[in-house]
Amino acid sequence: MAKPKSLILSMEITTAGHKHGCRHNRRKHLLAKGDRRLTILSENHHYCLACAKTFLTNDIGRLQKLLTEVEALEQTRVSKNEISQN
Numbered sequence: 001m002a003k004p005k006s007l008i009l010s011m012e013i014t015t016a017g018h019k020h021g022c023r024h025n026r027r028k029h030l031l032a033k034g035d036r037r038l039t040i041l042s043e044n045h046h047y048c049l050a051c052a053k054t055f056l057t058n059d060i061g062r063l064q065k066l067l068t069e070v071e072a073l074e075q076t077r078v079s080k081n082e083i084s085q086n
């Protein structure tokens with residue numbers, strides 16, 4: 001069986017090995033050595049937890065909206081099939 005495909009970038013929570021800036025705002029969002037951060041694995045981009053929370057919340061909202069649309073379309077298709085059978 002085919003592995004379910006994911007549409008989301010691979011990411012995980014990692015620990016900063018040295019002091020650096022968040023990818024979203026390098027100057028203001030500073031990460032110290034040992035700070036936890038969100039890492040986008042394919043790009044090796046790191047974001048502070050505040051940015052991570054904002055992005056994840058927005059993305060979950062977008063995904064939820066798309067899922068609702070897909071489910072609504074599925075419902076429409078089902079009702080059309082029911083009508084054609086009658």
Ligand SMILES: [Zn+2]
Nearest residue numbers: 022029048051
């Ligand atoms: Zn940030």
